[in-house]
Amino acid sequence: MTLLRGFLWLLGFQLLGQLAVEWLSLPVSHAMAGLLLLLVWLLVTRRLNEGVAAASQALIPLLAMLIMPGVVGVFFVIDEFAGHWTAVMLALVLGTLLSVLTTLWLMRRFMPGGAASVDTEEPRP
Amino acid sequence: MNEWHASLLNSPILAIALTLAAYLGGVRLFERLGRPSWCPAVLIGALLTATGLWLLGLPYPDYQRDVAWLTLLLGPVTVALAVPLYQQRQHIFALWKPILCCLPLAAALAALYAVVIAWLLGAPPPVLASLAPKSVTAPLAIGIQEQIGGSPSLMLGGLLITGVMATLFVTWLARLFKISDPRLIGFALGVNGHAIGTVRAFELGPTAGAFASLGMSLTGVFSALFLPLVWRLFGF
Numbered sequence: 001m002t003l004l005r006g007f008l009w010l011l012g013f014q015l016l017g018q019l020a021v022e023w024l025s026l027p028v029s030h031a032m033a034g035l036l037l038l039l040v041w042l043l044v045t046r047r048l049n050e051g052v053a054a055a056s057q058a059l060i061p062l063l064a065m066l067i068m069p070g071v072v073g074v075f076f077v078i079d080e081f082a083g084h085w086t087a088v089m090l091a092l093v094l095g096t097l098l099s100v101l102t103t104l105w106l107m108r109r110f111m112p113g114g115a116a117s118v119d120t121e122e123p124r125p
Numbered sequence: 126m127n128e129w130h131a132s133l134l135n136s137p138i139l140a141i142a143l144t145l146a147a148y149l150g151g152v153r154l155f156e157r158l159g160r161p162s163w164c165p166a167v168l169i170g171a172l173l174t175a176t177g178l179w180l181l182g183l184p185y186p187d188y189q190r191d192v193a194w195l196t197l198l199l200g201p202v203t204v205a206l207a208v209p210l211y212q213q214r215q216h217i218f219a220l221w222k223p224i225l226c227c228l229p230l231a232a233a234l235a236a237l238y239a240v241v242i243a244w245l246l247g248a249p250p251p252v253l254a255s256l257a258p259k260s261v262t263a264p265l266a267i268g269i270q271e272q273i274g275g276s277p278s279l280m281l282g283g284l285l286i287t288g289v290m291a292t293l294f295v296t297w298l299a300r301l302f303k304i305s306d307p308r309l310i311g312f313a314l315g316v317n318g319h320a321i322g323t324v325r326a327f328e329l330g331p332t333a334g335a336f337a338s339l340g341m342s343l344t345g346v347f348s349a350l351f352l353p354l355v356w357r358l359f360g361f
Contacts, residue, residue, distance in 0.1 A: 010201040017204070027272070027349045029264040031203035035342060038207035048211060056205035059198070060334075064167050064324040065148040066199045069192045070263055071171040071285050072178070076185045077278030087246035091256055092283055095239030096290040096317060099260065103231040103313045104298055110223030111309070 006055025013038040134183055140191030143181070147173035162296045165289060165321060199264065206323075206338040213335035216308060224312070224339070229351075231316050232344040235260040236352060239283075255279040257352055259287040262319040265345040272353035288321025295322070307333035315340025 017034030020026065026033060042048060133139050151170025158164070178188055210217065217224070239256045248256075254275030258266035263284060270280055295313045304310060311333030314322035319341050326337030 007201065010204045013204050013207075014200050027268060027353065028346055029203075029268055031200040032262075032265060032342060032345060034200070034204040035207045035210075036346075038204055039210055042207060042211040043214070048208065052205075053208060055201075056208035059202045059205045060209070060327065062198065063202055063320060063327075064165075065144070065170070066196055066202060067263065067320050067324075068148055068151075068167050068170045068174065069144055069189065069196055070281055071167055072174045073185065073189070073278060074282040074285050075171070075175040077282060084243075084246075084248045084252050087243045087248040088252065088256065088279070088283070089286075090246060091239040091243035091248070092259060092286045093290055095235070095242050095256075095259070096287050097294050098238045099231065099235035100291055100294040100298055100313055100317050102234050103227065103316050104295070104302065104304060104309065106227040106231055107223055107309050107312060108302075108304070110226045111220070111306075 002051045002054050003058060004051075006049070006051030006053070007059075009049070009052045010034075010038075010055055010059075013041070130182075134181070134187070137191035137194045139181070140183070140188050141195050143177045143183075143188075144174060144192055144195060147171075147177055162325070163289070163293050165292060165325065167321060167324065168285075168289060203262075203264070206342070209331060209335040210338055210342075213332060213339075216332060216335070217339060220308060224343075227312075228316065228340070228343050229347060232260070232347045233351065235317055235344070236348065239287075251275050252279065254356070256283050257356070258348060259283045260291070260317050260319055260344055261348045262341055262345050265349050266319075269349055269352050273356040284319065285321070288318045291318030291322050292325045295325075308336045311336030312340040315342075316344045319344070 014031055014034040016037050017032070018030040020037065021028060021030055021033045038052075148166075148170040150173050151166045151168075154169050155161075155164070155166035178185060236257045236259065239259055240253050243253055243256050251274060254270075254273045255277075256279075257273065257275075258269040258280060261269060261284075263281065266280060266284060267277065270277055291314065295310060295317065299305070299310050299313075307330055310329065311326040314326045314333070315337030318325070323334065323337040323341050327334035
């Protein structure tokens with residue numbers, strides 16, 4: 001029952017998110033708006049109710065399984081890559097390598113206490 | 126025999142059962158292979174699902190329609206990500222400055238690098254538009270796509286490859302630079318590798334998971350606001 005009550009809370013916040021998105025015509029998804037609203041609610045009331053905690057603990061491990069059907073689609077659209085195969089692959093692989101490098105470097109650079117590292121010794125460009 | 130087949134294909138239960146079986150099989154194989162970071166359980170599961178669809182003769186659009194009964198849960202699961210964020214609030218507040226400094230730059234560059242590389246290699250605007258939301262979580266990326274154009278399937282393919290690559294590169298570069306802080310690794314996974322990176326981060330622990338959810342949601346919201354605006358400015 002605790003689980004069910006928590007699930008109802010999550011659905012409630014998703015519906016609130018939907019209302020907020022429609023009302024303010026925000027460019028974010030209903031669920032993302034629901035996430036933000038629930039976070040604000042938790043931060044304001046400073047109390048995590050047992051049901052919501054139980055439901056999130058049960059649901060978050062399912063995330064991987066729930067994104068899988070979307071991934072399956074990739075095998076059925078591979079033809080669309082055909083014309084620009086090299087450009088697309090290089091952009092994705094090289095682009096991601098560069099962006100991961102940048103994120104790690106930036107985070108380390110701004111981390112308090114400056115987690116001692118080799119690359120923070122360089123002057124900032 | 127043919128009637129049974131048709132009746133089975135007509136019910137969404139088959140698609141859902143196939144998805145659960147493929148996912149569990151994917152996780153089992155992933156464990157058996159020694160949890161390789163270059164091939165997440167999701168990818169193995171997706172391959173198994175595609176094979177299952179082919180064997181059953183179930184067309185992908187039909188599968189997509191049937192499995193929507195299951196993927197509807199993606200909504201409440203996304204909302205549930207607020208809980209680890211709340212539970213890790215002290216860690217997050219302690220780092221609000223680096224997070225706020227890095228995020229806009231990191232999220233913008235994640236899109237920019239890919240678009241510029243593809244543009245230099247002569248990809249046309251629709252392909253560029255499909256690549257721009259590559260680090261954004263799928264439901265938000267679909268929203269961005271509606272605003273800037275491009276091909277939805279190419280975009281979802283790009284999302285998958287980006288997620289796998291980000292998981293791989295974060296693991297690899299963290300080892301190379303001797304970074305072991307779960308907050309930093311989690312954040313990098315979420316910003317660059319959206320839901321696939323976040324799944325990986327939760328495998329590493331709750332702190333990495335919370336920072337990945339944070340990175341993923343911030344990147345998603347920032348890109349949803351920023352990409353359509355930039356696209357309009359440059360008049361693609």
